[in-house]
Amino acid sequence: MRCFSMIQVRDLANDLHNAAERIVHCGEKKIQHEVLQSLPEAMRQAHLTQRVHIHDLEFFDDTYNCLGTTVEKLIGQGAFSFRKALRALVREITWVENCQSGGLSLINFDIDMAAYVTDCDELSDMVEDLKEFFLDLNMYTRKGCEKPYVTLNLGLGTSENARLITMATLQAFRSGNQGRPFIFPNIVFKVKEGINHSLHDVNYDLYQQALQTTALCMIPTYFNCDSTANRTAEAEKIGIMGCRSRVVADRFGKDTSISRGNIACTTINLPQLALESDGDSKAFYQKLDDMMTLSRDLLLLRYERLIAHGNVSFLFTKNLYVGAETQDVRETLKHGTLAVGFIGLWDALGILYHTDWPTADAMMPYQEKALDVVRHMRQMTDWFIEQTGLNFSLLASSAEGVTGNFAAFDQDHLGKGKVVSEKGYYTNSFHVPVDTKATVFQKTKLEGPFHALCNGGSITYVELGEMPDGNAEAVQDIIDCALRQDCNYIGVNFPLDYCMDCGCRGRLGDTCPQCGSTKIKRMRRVSGYLSDEDHLTTGKHHEMSQRKANLF
Secondary structure (H helix, E strand, O other): OOOOOOOOOOOOOOOOOOHHHHHHHHHHHHHHHHHHHHOOHHHHHHHHOOOEEEOOHHHOOOOOOOEEEOHHHHHOOOOOOHHHHHHHHHHHHHHHHOOOOOOEEEOOHHHHHHHHOOOOOOHHHHHHHHHHHHHHHOOOOEOOOEOOOEEEEEOOOOOHHHHHHHHHHHHHHHHOEOOEOOOOOEEEEEEOOOOOOOOOOOOHHHHHHHHHHHHHHOOOEEEEOOOOOOOOOOHHHOOEEOOOEEOOOOOOOOOOOOOEOEEEEEEEEHHHHHHHHOOOHHHHHHHHHHHHHHHHHHHHHHHHHHHHHOOOOHHHHOOOOOOHHHOOHHHHHOOOEEEEEEEOHHHHHHHHOOOOOOEHHHHHHHHHHHHHHHHHHHHHHHHHHHHHOOEEEEEEOOOOOHHHHHHHHHHHHOOOOOHHHHOOOOOOOOOOOOOOEOEHHHHHHHHHHHHOOOOOEOOEEEEOOOOOOOOHHHHHHHHHHHHHOOOOEEEEEOOEEEEOOOOOEEOOOOOOOOOOOOOEEEEEEOOOOEEEHHHOOHHHHHHHHHOOOOEO
């Protein structure tokens, strides 16, 4: 098979259309075809008919998805200076990211990096070193055409050096590259009562710095260590990987996100099941059961193939995974998770009950029905755990490319005349539809109860109409509101335009108001990470055009 055409349609915002990307894309398509041909007919047809999406299909037989780790695991305990430790870290991140299909998360970046700070290190120098580190992480070092998906969790370190790391990291991200915002890494501030959330907490000042950074950069996002789902785990041992992946419970060991990750995931197309059910909720639940069971079987098949044929021996070289000291793939990967995901919950409810969602008030009477669907999926994944003895979980999928692909397929085959598919995308996971009129309180109240059910990961976003630079208090009000509603993980979105000549940021027109330049870039959050607007997938372009701001 030969491939010469320039690729225009994106499945991913985080890639560069270069020679490497064209070759990689052609290779991926060939391998995806071969993998599909090797699957049982029911699984192959479910993927081809967009009922269930198999994520990272080209890696099906090769490697797992993501990893949570520590700095020490990656670079060891050598006598590194702070600068050299960052340089070593870049090399190891690049190595690991090219051995797996998804992201890498440092669960306690501040606490880990504190070990490499000396009395000679000045905050200003550390900020510059971290800016260089961020520049390296924004190079297309993954496959030669993607930036590495890296997440830094921080906020809990209370030692002088750990606090210094958090200060420097936030300052470096705020300042950007000559005023231009960084896209990676994703930074997650871990909020914990008694550590940083309340006025008299030792790291409350760092929480304030984080809020100021979010008001300018959309990053950091916030991980709620005190939520119903998280409060029984040790805060320093858990964190978020990538855009929302959560790995905590382990049937074979201690609850931790460190040295573990998600092996693989699927995403179920809830709106398609609703369209086929034609208003019959009993039929919908039967179809849902079928797709949940098929997802289980898909994930088990991939798990066994990875054990038999996977290329994961790199985990053994530095004991990067729990169980890696055994040098046995099964004894290692059993500590990972297998995630069944879903999108389009409220789209599906609208189809089943012949309604739409112009306002949050219209959604409130149906919240319990929506929760029933997600409770049912969670009960099934818990049952899968008992059946198989493995770590299954329920994921509120981000579905960056799938959101548009699902809707386009359904519009062609099932949804003619259906507004839900005609709009060009389905709403992520359990999120309030982006075009629904909702206040911050209403959105967090509607979404909050779903977080505890989605133990494989979830996020709540609040959408603002303008960049709140200089208004960290407003960002704090949003985060605290979401924390009170028991959200696990929270982000604040807003239009982030910037001038490539002078670095002016905000909602800009075609011309920079500060220097008159027409070189304007528009950055948006897609599915957990930032991207230039012109890199968005087709579905995300449709979604972006319909987003409404959540008002106070």
